[in-house]
Amino acid sequence: MTHVKLTMAQALNQALRDAMRADETVLMFGEDVGALGGVFRITDGLTAEFGEDRCFDTPLAESGIVGMAVGLAMNGMRPVVEMQFDAFGYPAFEQVVSHVAKMRNRTRGKVRLPIVIRTPYAGGIGGVEHHCDSSESYYAHTPGLTVVAPATVADAYTLLRRAIEFPDPVIFLEPKKLYWAKEEVDLTEDQPGIGQAVVRREGADATLIAYGPTVPVAMEAAHVAAAEGRQLQVVDLRSLVPFDDEAVCAAVRSTGRAVVVAEASGFASVSSEIVARVTERCFHSLAAPIRRVTGFDIPYPPPMLERYHLPSVDRILDAVDDLQWEDS
């Protein structure tokens, strides 16, 4: 196959299409995913191609959507469900935490739930209240869930295909602000799978660790830093659970300095977990404490104030400047 120019939204749509063609037990359902094709058009045309039984709208109830997915999965289906926006997944929290995450363990592996919960995620789109939450830490904190967040068009395709093939439940976080980002991609090209982080940019001076919506921001920061004479390495986590300790630690050891960049509030979060793990493993390789650039510990701001909250290139570069360079 040759290279094609696709948006992340189109790549996700293609992944669903290909997965549904490959396996007729794959079902796609949720709110407005049928005729409308989803509010972000990720399911565009799926009902037309696969029929009402394969891609369908449900009554408006997230707990019902995820709960029904549990039953469908118990009986041989591979449900992919869409939570319309991150914060609208909260009514399903009970099903996710008490059942989706626990079923395999409590039945000693007898009942497996190959469910994908797709969620348009995070901010940067000027959305009003409840439309820009970063809820990854709730899910990553829940044992039994696999949590994935693509940052590139190619990854969106590959990771969604892998998530649908995965034997266990996957929380699939789609960065909203990247839906319209375009890239030249070859979808047949193999990408690393779930659980593997990748180095997006090499650099010897310090490591930026990012995932989902903050990967392009970290890349931009590295670009600016290079012009100022500092070489920053950028690691894209891709998968929060499982966490790629090996790749991340190898990266940090190679530079001795790191900044974690995430949109979510920093307190008791994925970003704090990363700092803890890397520090525990790489303490003697570190020239400075690992810094974090995250959203503040506040509810996601209204549109007119969101720019103060989101990790910016300047904030990242300030954090890098703070990595005790004078001591080394």
Added chain:
Amino acid sequence: MTTVEERLLPSAEPVQLIDQNGVRHEHPQYRLPADEVLVDGYAQLVKGRRINDQAGALVRQGRLAVYPSSHGQEACQVAATMVLREDDWLFPTYRDTVSIISRGVDPIETLTLLRGDWHSGYDPYEHKVAPQATPLATQLVHAVGVAHAARLKGEDTVVMALCGDGGTSEGDFHEALNFAAVFKAPVVFFIQNNEYAISVPLARQTVAPSLAHKGIGYGVPGERADGNDLAGLLAVLGQAVAKARAGEGPQLVEAHTYRVQAHTNADDATRYRNEAEVTPWLERDPIKRLDAYLSEQGLLDDNAKQAAESAAEQAADELRVGLMEDVSPDPADLFRYLHTTQTSQIKEQAAFLQDELAREEA
């Protein structure tokens, strides 16, 4: 003794006192509201329509982030507040801007959420209007709590809780009805059934005979009304409020109306419905029929109509002027209201941002 059926079952047909041609119909249970109430209601409808359309224009001009319009649903919007006393409560959703304004809340404060300078712009206690709820049906349970507190305090306050047809599928809708019934809380649950939840038609939400029937399982009386007939709505909602106030417990009212426009400006309704479906609903317009009825009765002359229109125009002007003014919300607000006592972490973060902004300016 009334039978269970008599007490709980809604009317076989939605209650309608004035039909789409402006013709009055007698109803065994509901009386036409007084002339002056209908004339006042007419003016409010005209104003509501004007506010909807002005807000739509302001989205196109980039002054609002988004606007879910109640165009075509103004009779519901206006009736919901007309039947309330000043000390009653209103629990609105994102679509109920017109209802909130007709309750007396400042229009600019009302549109704060949708302009995007803060999450909610008015003081909920000033006019007893809860902050608009976006997570569907969640506000209904709060409404039960407010109503129950009023009972515990010995007040005869009633709570009007608004919800869409789609929202009735959420668990919270059912929990709210049941809680209200068990605690005999004076809540009127008012569903604006506009046939759609974004793209999803009512048929995908329920196969019940009507949404008003949903009360039966909880022991809550249900009633339904033509949602584009202000007279019928005032009669039905008025009676529901009176019953709730008299200690008869929660009431459920479903209004049959239609979302004439797309879900919001961001939605493309042509993807899921065709014009042929919309057209008949334009004929059922709430303003047109009340205009026809009142004019026929000699209750609405050209002067009165003109007065209503210029009042509406003035409201639209205020909206335009207010929203054309640039606002620059204070970034420090991000940290100001989170806790009664600011935590040291939040203080630190507020100082960090302040320092960053100071350096930016320098």
